[in-house]
Amino acid sequence: MTNSKIGGLALAAMITTTLIAPSSAWSAEQEKREATIMVSGEGETTLAPDMATVMLSVVRQAKTAEEAMKANNEAMAKVLAALKDQGIAERDLQTSDFSVQPQYSQDKATDGxxxxxxxxxxLAxxxxxxxxxxxxxxGGLIDASVKLGVNQGGNIVFGNDDPKGAxxxxxxxxxxxAAEKAKILTEAAGVQLGRVIEISENFARPMAQPMYRVAMAKEMAADAVPVAGGENxxxxxxxxxxAIEQ
Structure with missing residues (x-):
């Protein structure tokens, strides 16, 4: 056999080995793959709220933007002063929205x-x-704010200052x-429960629950607005x- 033929056979053998080796390794990897079981569990706790966030709005209308802003600023200044007098700290007061918008009118012509x-x-x-x-x-804060100029209400959202324990x-x-589910499933399948491979979680924060969303008027009853906090x-x-041990 000539040297060229021997070299060609050797090269063919190398190519064949290269092509087959990954397939063999993949099959071995498949055989070694660990059997697993994935389960989920849900836990819920309730906690009485110890704080609330209330949205209060002052709305004023005038012929000019300057007049509307001036009337609004005067009313909001009184509301802020009253809230601070009743013990609300500066850090607990935050402007969430401010706008001045034109209001339009449209007359109908004689031809329809x-x-x-x-x-x-x-409108400010x-x-x-x-x-x-x-x-x-x-309840008293809401009532006092309405008397001082708040004429539109938003949401009351009850929360907890530190819910870590819950x-x-x-x-x-x-x-x-989750562990109880895994135990029941493996026992029913006739296999043993092995080590924990992975843990992940999803935490759902309490949804904001609207307490009220109404237009307020100064003619509201003098008694404090009744509120109910419920539970979060x-x-x-x-x-x-x-892992599953078989």
Whole structure:
């Protein structure tokens, strides 16, 4: 056999080995792949709120933007002063929205068509987010604010200043539920539960619950607005992947 033929056979063998080796390695890897089971658990805890955030808005209308802003500023200044006098700290008062918008009117012509809209005045809106840490004062604060010039309400959102304890308890419940599911499933399948491979979680914060959204008027009853805090729910979902020992 000539040297050229021997070299050609050797090269062919090398190419064949190169092409087959990855396939063999992949098959071996498939055989070694660890059997697993993934389960999920959900834990929930409830906690009475210890604070609330209330949205209060002052809305004023005038013929000019300057007049609307001036009237709005005067009313909001009185509201801020009253809130501070009742113990609301500066850090718990935050302007959440401020706008000055033109208001239009559109007259109807004698032929039934409508004329081009014209600016008829301006509307100034100043919204304030107030964090109330003493819930016993909440109803009185709303009532006092309305008397001082607040004429539009937003949401009351009840919350907790430090919910870490409730969230930790919800996590424990979620893990315990997931572990119990894994135990039942493996026992039913006739296999043994192995080590934990992976853990992940999803934490759902309490949704903001609108307490009221109404236009307010100075003629509201003198008694403080009644409010009910209820409970906040903290929910944690945990996903755990276990190895299966066969």
């Amino acid at each position: 068509s409508y004329q081009a809209p014209e600016i008829d005045g301006y 809106t100043n919204s304030l987010a107030v964090k109330v840490r003493d819930l016993s004062k909440l 969230v930790t308890e919800a996590r424990k419940k979620a893990v315990a539920e 729910s903290y929910t944690v979902t945990v996903n755990i992947t276990y």
